[in-house]
Amino acid sequence: MTTNMIALVTGANKGIGLATARQLGARGMTVLVGARDAERGRAAERELRDGGADARFVPLDVTDAGSVARVAALVEQDYGRLDVLVNNAGVALGVAGPGLPSETDVNVLRQTYETNVVGVVAVTNALLPLLRRAAAARIVNVSSEVGSVALMTDPTSFLWPIASVPYPSSKTALNMVTAMYAKELRNTPVKVNAANPGYCATDLNGHSGFRTPEQGAEVSVHLATLPADGPTGRLWGFLADGDGAYGVLPW
Numbered sequence: 001m002t003t004n005m006i007a008l009v010t011g012a013n014k015g016i017g018l019a020t021a022r023q024l025g026a027r028g029m030t031v032l033v034g035a036r037d038a039e040r041g042r043a044a045e046r047e048l049r050d051g052g053a054d055a056r057f058v059p060l061d062v063t064d065a066g067s068v069a070r071v072a073a074l075v076e077q078d079y080g081r082l083d084v085l086v087n088n089a090g091v092a093l094g095v096a097g098p099g100l101p102s103e104t105d106v107n108v109l110r111q112t113y114e115t116n117v118v119g120v121v122a123v124t125n126a127l128l129p130l131l132r133r134a135a136a137a138r139i140v141n142v143s144s145e146v147g148s149v150a151l152m153t154d155p156t157s158f159l160w161p162i163a164s165v166p167y168p169s170s171k172t173a174l175n176m177v178t179a180m181y182a183k184e185l186r187n188t189p190v191k192v193n194a195a196n197p198g199y200c201a202t203d204l205n206g207h208s209g210f211r212t213p214e215q216g217a218e219v220s221v222h223l224a225t226l227p228a229d230g231p232t233g234r235l236w237g238f239l240a241d242g243d244g245a246y247g248v249l250p251w
């Protein structure tokens with residue numbers, strides 16, 4: 001694996017993002033640890049450095065335009081380019097409630113989209129000039145199988161019982177965002193893919209997932225390190241209906 005690569009992971013202070021930062025760091029990349037809380041970000045930076053990674057905390061709230069602009073300016077000034085962007089920060093608000101579409105709290109819907117969709121577009125656009133300067137940049141948008149319209153509307157799928165709007169539809173939107181960036185960038189070396197980490201035990205779901213954050217991070221790392229002939233514009237990762245294998249999921 002090439003060293004001296006610069007990677008930015010958003011929401012890297014815990015969960016799948018922290019594990020992704022650890023794994024990218026273990027591959028010799030300089031990892032910028034995006035976190036909206038300075039204390040949590042510095043703690044993650046310390047933990048990653050103690051583990052041998054070249055990690056650096058960067059303050060980043062993906063819903064704050066000023067914060068996004070400051071990170072882009074910092075990366076430009078200190079590195080001049082960005083090789084890997086993992087749009088990992090995400091929220092699943094109000095999932096403990098009944099979750100039926102007819103009971104959707106529009107404020108929860110707005111907040112969810114602000115982070116899971118608008119935040120990704122804002123961060124990507126701020127960093128795209130720097131990603132274009134890298135030899136072969138990779139953008140990974142951490143999505144979910146619950147964003148797959150095909151799986152969520154298949155009565156034979158284990159996802160069929162879920163009928164909530166905010167989180168699933170935000171990941172559906174993120175899937176389209178991914179596909180559109182891949183289309184725009186199809187004649188460049190930049191690859192843009194959506195990751196399905198599978199159901200991982202993190203704070204997001206009260207640690208109810210059956211996979212570890214490290215296993216979830218493997219998916220993002222695979223897409224962040226794709227070779228030149230690798231795919232772009234795919235939803236790829238854990239195939240829950242497929243004996244634990246990895247592969248392309250339907251949109």
Ligand SMILES: NC(=O)c1ccc[n+]([C@@H]2O[C@H](COP(=O)([O-])OP(=O)(O)OC[C@H]3O[C@@H](n4cnc5c(N)ncnc54)[C@H](OP(=O)(O)O)[C@@H]3O)[C@@H](O)[C@H]2O)c1
Pocket residue numbers: 010011012013014015016017034035036037040060061062063087088089090091115119142143144145196197198199200201202203204205209213
């Ligand atoms: N866990 C799963 O089963 C699963 C499955 C499919 C997809 N995913 C996706 O995987 C990604 C990581 O989730 P996770 O499971 O690791 O959850 P997590 O442990 O709750 O981590 C979420 C991370 O996102 C950060 N974040 C939230 N809002 C942010 C904002 N406005 N700006 C910057 N950072 C923000 C959090 O920071 P704070 O600590 O400050 O809150 C935290 O670092 C998410 O996109 C999630 O949707 C998870």
